[in-house]
Structures are given as C-alpha cells and as structure tokens.
Amino acid sequence: MTKTIDVIAPVEQEGTKAIVKSWYIAAGETIAEGEPLVELETDKVAVEVPAPASGVLSEIIINADGEAEPGAVLGKLVETGAGAAPSQVEAAPSSAPKNNAASDTLAGPISNQTVREHRLSPAVRRLVQEHQLEPARINGTGKDGRLTRGDVQAFLEEGGSPTSLNEKPSATFSMPITGKPTETDLGKAQRIPHDSMRRRIADHMSHSVQTAPHVTAVFEADFSALMAHRRAHKDNYAKKGVKLTYTAYIIAACVEAMKVSPTVNSRWHDDHLDVFDDINIGVGVALGDKGIIVPVVKQAQAKSLFGIAKDLDGLTEKARIGKLAPADVRGGTFSISNHGTSGSLVASPIIINQPQSAILGVGKLEKRVVVRSVDGVDSIQIRPLAFVSLTIDHRVLDGAQTNAWLTRFVETLEEWPAE
Numbered sequence: 001m002t003k004t005i006d007v008i009a010p011v012e013q014e015g016t017k018a019i020v021k022s023w024y025i026a027a028g029e030t031i032a033e034g035e036p037l038v039e040l041e042t043d044k045v046a047v048e049v050p051a052p053a054s055g056v057l058s059e060i061i062i063n064a065d066g067e068a069e070p071g072a073v074l075g076k077l078v079e080t081g082a083g084a085a086p087s088q089v090e091a092a093p094s095s096a097p098k099n100n101a102a103s104d105t106l107a108g109p110i111s112n113q114t115v116r117e118h119r120l121s122p123a124v125r126r127l128v129q130e131h132q133l134e135p136a137r138i139n140g141t142g143k144d145g146r147l148t149r150g151d152v153q154a155f156l157e158e159g160g161s162p163t164s165l166n167e168k169p170s171a172t173f174s175m176p177i178t179g180k181p182t183e184t185d186l187g188k189a190q191r192i193p194h195d196s197m198r199r200r201i202a203d204h205m206s207h208s209v210q211t212a213p214h215v216t217a218v219f220e221a222d223f224s225a226l227m228a229h230r231r232a233h234k235d236n237y238a239k240k241g242v243k244l245t246y247t248a249y250i251i252a253a254c255v256e257a258m259k260v261s262p263t264v265n266s267r268w269h270d271d272h273l274d275v276f277d278d279i280n281i282g283v284g285v286a287l288g289d290k291g292i293i294v295p296v297v298k299q300a301q302a303k304s305l306f307g308i309a310k311d312l313d314g315l316t317e318k319a320r321i322g323k324l325a326p327a328d329v330r331g332g333t334f335s336i337s338n339h340g341t342s343g344s345l346v347a348s349p350i351i352i353n354q355p356q357s358a359i360l361g362v363g364k365l366e367k368r369v370v371v372r373s374v375d376g377v378d379s380i381q382i383r384p385l386a387f388v389s390l391t392i393d394h395r396v397l398d399g400a401q402t403n404a405w406l407t408r409f410v411e412t413l414e415e416w417p418a419e
Contacts (some may be wrong), residue, residue, distance in 0.1 A: 005052050005074040009040060009324060010070040018042045020074065021068045023057075030056050030080070032110070038074055042096070047326055051278075055079040124152060141345060182264050211267070212393040216347040219406045223384045224417040236310060247338060248309035249413065250362060251279055251281050254334065255301045257409035260400045263331050268353040268396050277301075282332035282353065283312065285319040293319050294353065296332040332356065340364035349391045357396040360409075363387040 009018060018040040035411040036048040037057070045135045049253060054066050059076040062068050124147050128135055138155045140147040182191040194202070226249050237244040258265045258279055279301045282294040295315035305315055318324045339347045339415060350361045365386045372381050388410065 002055075003079050004058065004079045005055070006056075006073045007037060007049065007077055008051060009049065009070055009072045010047060018047070018068050018070075020062050020064050020066050023060055023075075025057055025122065027057050027060050027075075030054075031077075037077075040068060040175060051077060053077060053079045090096045090274055109369040124148065138340055143213035149217045153305075173304045185355055203224065208351050208354040212352055212395060213352060214352065214391055215394045215399075215402075216348040216350070216389050217349070217399070217402045217406055218387055218389045219410050220344060221386055221388050221410045222370075223386060223412045225414055225418075227384060228418060229416050237306065240306075242306065243313045244305075244309050244364070245312065247283060247297045247336070248305055249335060249416065250311055250338075250360070251283070251297055251300050251308050252305055253409050253412040254281055254336070255279050255362060256412040257405045258301070258334075261397075262410045263397060264358045264390075264392075264399060264405050265395060266357045266395055267333065269355065269356055273357075273396060276333045278333065280331050280333045280336040282329070283315070284335065284337045285316055293324065293329065294335060295319050295334065296326055296330065298331065335363045345390065346387045348389060350389065352391060352393055356393075358390055358392045358405075361389040361391065363389075 003354045017018050019042070020038040021041040023038050026037055031037055031051045031054070033051050033052070033054040036412070037051040040049060049385045055077045057075060058078045060074075061076065062072065064075050133152065135147060138147055138151055141151055180191045182189050218347060223246070228247060230246070230249075232245055235245040239411075263273070263275055265279050269388065278299050280296050280298050281300050282296045284292045284294050286292055295318070296305075297308060297311045297315065315324070315328060318328065332353065335353045337347070337350045337359060339350070339361055343364055345363045345366075347361050347363070350359050351414050352359050363386050365384055366387045367382050370381055371378050372383075372386065373379075386407065390402050390406050390409075
C-alpha cells in the first residue's frame with residue numbers, strides 16, 4: 001500500500017513568507033525519511049525541510065524562487081511501503097527545471113546517485129563557495145555519501161585547493177563579483193541579479209524606514225573597566241569552551257539599561273504597544289555580500305555574563321556556518337549592531353528591526369585622548385573609547401527616555417566591577 005504525503009513549509013518562521021531556494025532531488029526520485037528535501041530562505045535564515053517519510057517525490061508544487069507562506073504545501077511525496085518499489089510510482093508533471101536538484105553540482109549528465117552524493121546543505125554550500133571548491137572532488141562521509149562540513153574542512157586541511165586558482169583564497173565572506181557584463185548608459189557594468197535573501201532584506205529595511213520616524217542619540221563609552229575584567233577572565237571562559245567577547249558585556253549592559261527605560265524593550269502595533277518582560281536581544285552577524293543575519297539571545301535578563309557569552313558564542317558560530325534554525329532568529333525584542341567591528345565610528349540612523357522600537361549601535365573601539373578630573377585636577381589621559389548610539393522609533397520613545405537608557409547603559413559599562 002502507498003499513500004501521498006504533503007511536504008509542508010514550517011508554520012513557525014520569522015516573517016510571513018519564505019522563498020524556495022532549491023529542491024535537493026527532482027520529481028520521480030527517491031529519498032529517505034529525515035533527509036533534507038527542500039531548502040527555504042527568508043531574509044533571516046535558510047532552512048532545510050526534511051522528507052516527512054521515505055518515498056518518491058511525486059510532485060513539486062512550488063518551484064525554486066517561488067514564495068511559500070507558512071504551512072504552504074511545497075510538494076507531494078508518495079510513501080513507499082514494504083511491497084512497493086520506486087518504479088511503481090509515477091511522478092506528476094512539474095514545471096521545475098529538469099536538473100533542478102543538481103543545481104549545486106557539476107554541469108552535464110548526472111545520475112540520481114551523483115545528485116544524492118553531492119547535495120549540499122546551506123553550511124556546506126557556503127564553505128564550498130567561500131573556498132571556490134568543486135564538490136565532486138571531495139569524498140563525502142555523510143549518509144549516502146553526502147558531503148558534510150567536516151569533509152570540506154578535512155579536504156582543506158589536507159591541502160585541497162580551488163579548481164580554477166593556483167593558490168587557496170584567504171577565508172572571507174565576500175565573494176568575487178561575477179555578474180554578467182552589460183552595456184549601460186554609463187559604460188560597462190557587471191549586472192548581478194539580486195538573490196532572494198538580499199531582496200527580502202531590502203523589503204524589510206525599506207518597510208522600516210517608511211513606517212517609523214528614526215531618531216538617533218549618540219554617547220561615548222569608556223571600555224577600560226571591561227577590558228580589565230575581560231583580561232582577568234577570558235582564559236577561564238576559554239577553558240570552559242566559551243569565548244568572552246565585548247558583545248556579551250554589551251548585552252548585559254542593555255539588560256541593566258532596560259530597568260530605567262523599559263519601553264525600549266517593546267514592539268509597536270497600530271493599536272497598542274507591547275512592552276516585554278523577557279529581554280530577547282538580537283545581534284547582527286555580517287555574512288559579507290549576503291547581508292546580515294540576526295540571531296537572538298533569549299531571556300538575557302535571566303542569564304549571567306557567562307550564560308550570555310555561551311549563548312552568543314554558539315549562535316554566532318551557527319550563523320557563520322549557516323546552521324541557524326528558525327527559532328534562533330525569532331522573537332527578538334531589541335537589537336544590537338556592532339558596526340564598529342568593520343571600522344566605522346558612528347552609523348546613523350541604524351535601521352530598526354521592525355516592529356521593534358529601538359536598536360543599539362556600537363562603533364569602533366579605539367584609544368583617544370580625553371580630559372579626566374583626578375582629585376579635582378584636570379588631566380589628559382589616553383582611554384579606550386567607543387561611540388554608542390540608540391536609534392529609536394519616535395512614535396514610541398522620546399528624547400528623555402532615550403538619554404536615560406543610554407546614560408544607564410554607559411554607566412554599566414564604565415563601572416563594571418573588577419571581579
């Protein structure tokens with residue numbers, strides 16, 4: 001006996017729609033239960049939808065680049081029972097490209113087994129693209145010969161190199177510009193089509209600017225106390241497998257600042273404002289030309305500095321290898337942009353992650369000359385300083401609340417206890 005099972009887009013996802021990035025197999029091919037079947041992408045995260053059962057993909061309903069709302073039927077799978085062979089199932093017609101499942105492999109005739117061996121997860125695909133590798137040259141140790149991230153890393157450690165370059169490129173998230181040469185009224189240009197994630201980010205940012213009146217306040221913070229504390233404790237954290245970064249301190253300071261201005265931790269709606277008890281802080285992680293993804297440290301108010309650092313470390317690593325789950329980017333009530341890590345001193349305005357009410361910006365940390373009063377006498381000192389900004393939705397917050405929040409935030413950073 002056989003039965004048809006719907007392949008469903010996840011109901012719980014950040015945002016209202018996702019884009020079907022790719023199908024890993026073509027209609028008429030077999031797959032085992034739990035294996036990745038189709039990849040979805042929003043402006044925040046890529047998600048693999050596994051096969052709900054072992055069987056044959058009989059129909060692709062939403063093809064690559066198609067929009068899928070939560071709960072939408074993406075395709076249909078015919079479950080194969082003990083007495084049914086794959087050949088007994090006839091695939092329904094589909095408008096998907098014939099070699100859609102092989103889009104991440106070499107061009108040319110490809111067998112079903114080759115497609116299975118070289119299907120790439122988002123993390124593996126990003127690593128392969130980053131180092132400009134040819135998947136077919138790497139031995140896969142995953143199920144049915146599927147490539148894993150460990151396989152790619154082992155290949156690189158053993159001296160594996162790009163197929164088209166003499167030297168292995170340095171690790172970077174930026175990809176070379178490889179658009180189609182096009183004649184324009186300004187001369188030749190490389191025309192690069194927007195990918196689905198970039199389009200979704202553009203829509204989200206444009207909506208935020210059009211919806212909320214953005215206002216930015218800028219303060220300056222002295223990181224001397226944080227640097228002393230970090231020097232004293234980072235090795236101990238490392239022994240426990242956790243990287244202690246300044247961002248962990250910044251999240252903890254945000255929690256403290258919410259106590260004097262709780263409305264900062266809110267979401268605007270047309271008929272009401274939700275001010276949250278839980279402080280779920282999203283931290284932007286740059287993915288080079290792919291944009292920024294914002295994993296969320298949940299219930300930061302209930303965590304110690306070590307707990308925050310541990311969560312942040314895990315989320316950041318998952319973001320950079322493409323392993324974030326939808327739950328990792330969902331539910332944020334406030335966001336942080338560490339734009340200073342790429343060199344900028346001040347960014348204004350930083351676009352608010354709607355429907356949140358505010359976003360913190362942290363500029364480049366650098367030594368600057370300042371005047372400090374010591375025993376009533378002014379002295380010139382060199383201190384590690386950074387500009388910090390709070391961009392607010394002026395429908396929700398006013399200057400007094402904004403400045404009170406930043407004042408407490410800076411005080412927390414500068415008065416961090418030595419132990």
